[in-house]
Amino acid sequence: xxxxxxxxxxxxxxxxxxxxxxxxxxxxxxxxxxxxxxxxxxxxxxxxxxxxxxxxxxxxxxxxxxxxxxxxxxxxxxxxxxxxxxxxxxxxxxxxxxxxxxxxxxxxxxxxxxxxxxxxxxxxxxxxxxxxxxxxxxxxxxxxxxxxxxxxxxxxxxxxxxxxxxxxxxxxxxxxxxxxxxxxxxxxxxxxxxxxxxxxxxxxxxxxxxxxxxxxxxxxxxxxxxxxxxxxxxxxxxxxxxxxxxxxxxxxxxxxxxxxxxxxxxxxxxxxxxxxxxxxxxxxxxxxxxxxxxxxxxxxxxxxxxxxxxxxxxxxxxxxxxxxxxxxxxxxxxxxxxxxxxxxxxxxxxxxxxxxxxxxxxxxxxxxxxxxxxxxxxxxxxxxxxxxxxxxxxxxxxxxxxxxxxxxxxxxxxxxxxxxxxxxxxxxxxxx
DNA sequence: TCTGGGGTCCTAGGACCC
DNA sequence: TCTGGGGTCCTAGGACCC
Numbered sequence: 296x297x298x299x300x301x302x303x304x305x306x307x308x309x310x311x312x313x314x315x316x317x318x319x320x321x322x323x324x325x326x327x328x329x330x331x332x333x334x335x336x337x338x339x340x341x342x343x344x345x346x347x348x349x350x351x352x353x354x355x356x357x358x359x360x361x362x363x364x365x366x367x368x369x370x371x372x373x374x375x376x377x378x379x380x381x382x383x384x385x386x387x388x389x390x391x392x393x394x395x396x397x398x399x400x401x402x403x404x405x406x407x408x409x410x411x412x413x414x415x416x417x418x419x420x421x422x423x424x425x426x427x428x429x430x431x432x433x434x435x436x437x438x439x440x441x442x443x444x445x446x447x448x449x450x451x452x453x454x455x456x457x458x459x460x461x462x463x464x465x466x467x468x469x470x471x472x473x474x475x476x477x478x479x480x481x482x483x484x485x486x487x488x489x490x491x492x493x494x495x496x497x498x499x500x501x502x503x504x505x506x507x508x509x510x511x512x513x514x515x516x517x518x519x520x521x522x523x524x525x526x527x528x529x530x531x532x533x534x535x536x537x538x539x540x541x542x543x544x545x546x547x548x549x550x551x552x553x554x555x556x557x558x559x560x561x562x563x564x565x566x567x568x569x570x571x572x573x574x575x576x577x578x579x580x581x582x583x584x585x586x587x588x589x590x591x592x593x594x595x596x597x598x599x600x601x602x603x604x605x606x607x608x609x610x611x612x613x614x615x616x617x618x619x620x621x622x623x624x625x626x627x628x629x630x631x632x633x634x635x636x637x638x639x640x641x642x643x644x645x646x647x648x649x650x651x652x653x654x655x656x657x658x659x660x661x662x663x664x665x666x667x668x669x670x671x672x673x674x675x676x677x678x679x680x681x682x683x684x685x686x687x688x689x690x691x692x693x694x695x696x697x698x699x700x701x702x703x704x705x706x707x708x709x710x711x712x713x714x715x716x717x718x719x720x721x722x723x724x725x726x727x
Numbered sequence: 728t729c730t731g732g733g734g735t736c737c738t739a740g741g742a743c744c745c
Numbered sequence: 746t747c748t749g750g751g752g753t754c755c756t757a758g759g760a761c762c763c
Binding site: 347407408409410411490491492493494495496523524526527 | 760761
């Protein structure tokens with residue numbers, strides 16, 4: 296060993312922390328429902344399809360991530376598991392509470408996902424960083440009711456691994472900072488658990504005799520570059536303590552927004568598909584307006600149920616280039632319906648549809664459409680009013696006729712918890 | 728009967744141009 | 746019979762993430 300006896304810090308003095316909410320969706324369901332404490336809890340995907348979040352107790356029962364709910368029905372009943380449909384309004388609200396609290400406690404933060412954030416703690420001494428981590432954990436628990444685990448290390452990839460270690464061992468925070476500790480933990484970590492290494496790469500590595508994160512960190516750079524592209528190479532370097540993935544504090548401008556759903560029951564006729572597609576288009580339009588941007592293209596896709604090999608399969612998409620960038624619900628619905636009609640074929644049972652708006656540009660930068668006679672100022676005012684009404688009185692208060700009212704295609708959501716924090720009508724009542 | 732949704736990044740290869 | 750080389754742009758597809 297040339298550099299670094301045991302105990303020498305790695306990574307050129309950089310220090311990252313990954314703060315990750317424990318079993319986030321399950322924890323959100325628990326905050327307003329203390330009866331769920333110590334009880335196994337699972338949250339299901341849209342359509343009550345598969346398990347996407349599990350409390351510790353549910354994990355203990357051997358319930359795997361992503362398993363279809365119907366396969367474990369008996370197990371759920373036998374153990375009195377509390378089962379919830381996903382309630383994204385609730386989780387989104389908790390996420391912003393957590394991130395706001397966190398942002399106030401740390402020098403610099405990157406919100407990485409709904410339940411995770413990276414902090415840059417470079418320049419803070421290890422003991423102080425650990426003290427800060429404990430303080431963050433206590434404050435988040437007190438202010439939001441959400442438990443977190445924190446991993447600290449000289450690179451983001453190692454901070455992820457440190458975080459897994461903290462979670463697995465049920466400790467609030469773990470500092471992975473010396474060569475000796477890093478080597479030991481990498482030897483104990485399967486390559487497939489490393490951030491950036493999915494199934495395919497794990498299999499490729501295994502085929503070349505590399506099974507642990509440590510093996511990957513020792514793999515020849517040229518081989519990694521050739522077989523796993525530059526992203527793979529960055530991962531390898533990060534495992535060695537060389538920070539290659541930097542903080543992104545300002546969220547980069549989004550490139551696409553997608554709204555899609557599987558239907559509760561498959562749909563054959565054009566009309567319900569039109570209603571669904573129109574609804575997805577208005578949701579995309581509202582998201583565009585919230586993010587203050589406009590789309591230059593819109594894509595609609597539809598497909599049958601790929602799991603039903605006994606039924607005829609069909610899948611198509613159609614892209615429409617808009618005459619000028621827009622976030623107007625009416626224009627986007629028009630384009631979406633046009634695209635849908637172009638690809639719809641009779642005689643199939645459609646299971647899923649979606650709308651993707653692409654080629655996003657900032658709203659202010661939108662060129663006025665010279666060939667459109669429409670008064671864009673009036674259109675914008677109309678959309679502002681629509682957003683306001685739907686914000687104040689609830690989603691779907693005001694909608695476009697094509698969206699329809701039958702909603703035959705709607706999701707199955709049989710176990711939805713109340714929107715405690717985002718709907719006046721569903722606020723908790725406390726009796727004294 | 729029942730199997731999620733929403734993103735990003737990278738590369739190879741074709742079209743096209745000079 | 747001969748039929749280069751190099752650049753850019755775009756797209757489809759594959760890999761990954763939570």
